[in-house]
Amino acid sequence: MEVSNKQITLKNYVTGFPNESDFEVRITTIPLKVPETTQNAILVKNLYLSCDPYMRDRMSKLEGSYLDSFIPGSPLTGYGVSKVLDSTHPDFNKGDFIWGFTVGWEEYTLITATQSLFKIQHTEEVPLSYYTGILGMPGITAYAGFYEICSPKKGEKVFISAAAGAVGHLVGQFAKLFGCYVVGSVGSREKVDLLKNKFGFDEAFNYKEEEDLNSALKRYFPDGIDIYFENVGGKMLEAVLLNMTRHGRIAVCGMISEYNLEKPEGIQNLSCILTKQIRMEGFAVFDYFPQYAKFLEMILPHIKEGKIDYLEDIAQGLENGPAALVGLFSGRNLGKQLVVVAQD
Structure with a gap:
């Protein structure tokens, strides 16, 4: 039929x-x-x-x-x-x-x-x-990028761009459950409120309202960023590099600011990777599919217990x-x- x-x-x-x-x-x-x-x-x-x-x-x-x-x-x-x-x-x-x-x-x-x-x-x-x-590709992407790529330590300072998206809002909650200080950037005041009041981020800011991203990051991270979960690229990445701590880690999940450009833009401040000994790593979720059962063991109890929104x-x-x-x-x-x- x-x-x-x-x-x-x-x-x-x-x-x-x-x-x-x-x-x-x-x-x-x-x-x-x-x-x-x-x-x-x-x-x-x-x-x-x-x-x-x-x-x-x-x-x-x-x-x-x-x-x-x-x-x-x-x-x-x-x-x-x-x-x-x-x-x-x-x-x-x-x-x-x-x-x-x-x-x-x-x-x-x-x-x-x-x-x-x-x-x-x-x-x-x-x-x-x-x-x-949360139980599919975005969930295991957040899990792999934060836990496997960034190797977090309790008390570290974490920054997430595009933090109200499918992956970002999960990374922030994983980091909070792990005992980190977490800040996210988003594109509206509504999303700022969402991160702070629903998802438990310590701070959040609207990047569209910031004249200087470098100054904004220094305001929220006076001692530097230990972990950056990268979803945006472009000017945000340039500012983050200036504010990373020595031996900081960057998980490159996406660079949405560049997807629609006909000619990709160059990134400044890359020398910080050398001078601060930053580890910056891109990853594809396919490589972590073998860990899917391990991911479910971690995430399902958190969902059932209401620890993750x-x-x-x-x-x-x-x-x-x-x-x-x-x-x-x-x-x-x-x-x-x-x-x-x-x-x-």
Whole structure:
């Protein structure tokens, strides 16, 4: 039996800031069964889709990246939560819920590359949508960047840029639970209040209201920054380098200020890496997927005990996906941006 399958496709490669007009809603059909000749594949009904900043890179023609570009005219792909409708894969059965990287921006997807898929084991304990965020890629990204890359010590001073986003607001809470002093930068007064009053940050500031980022950081870190969780790049990174302590650590998760530039800007103050013996390391979440079970052991008790707050920004309907995705690059979202395709 074939059913209609609504999809979100990219019209063509994007330069500059993406717009909703760069995407197209298309209706196709799909059989509700894995072809008999296709082994180790699953057919899924997509429930929740994750909107993430890294997707902007995939809207351009990439060279030398660990990710592939989106194919114009084909559905976007990314992280999502789905229900298995049919399977020829020994590890996934009809009725299973999964989350992973190869989910299409469409109602139904035939998945043949299953290496980055995880079977969901905790559907009765937390909402399924959490696997697009705190229990999915953003959660393990926050975990890996803070604990594995930065090797924190109790009492250290931590700064997080884009701190109200899907990853940043989790890093801040991990740092507080670990006993650190935590400050975040965001782009609105509403988000400043959110960090301080909901997520327990010690301080927060709106970078748009600061004439001098170097002075702002000296105000909140008079003795310097031990750990910087980097989500922004650009002028923020330049100011942070001046304020890092000796042997400080920087986990480079993203550089959203540069994603929409046609010509990348150079970064000043890089000599601080040498003079202060700073360790600055970029990382890809794929490398930490083998630690996913360890991550769940840490995070699930914190969620159940109410020690971590989690915020979702939900767009209803696949057709509203492009607006939700584009909104990431103007800071429109509060917390984890996701799209509801269907609810089981």
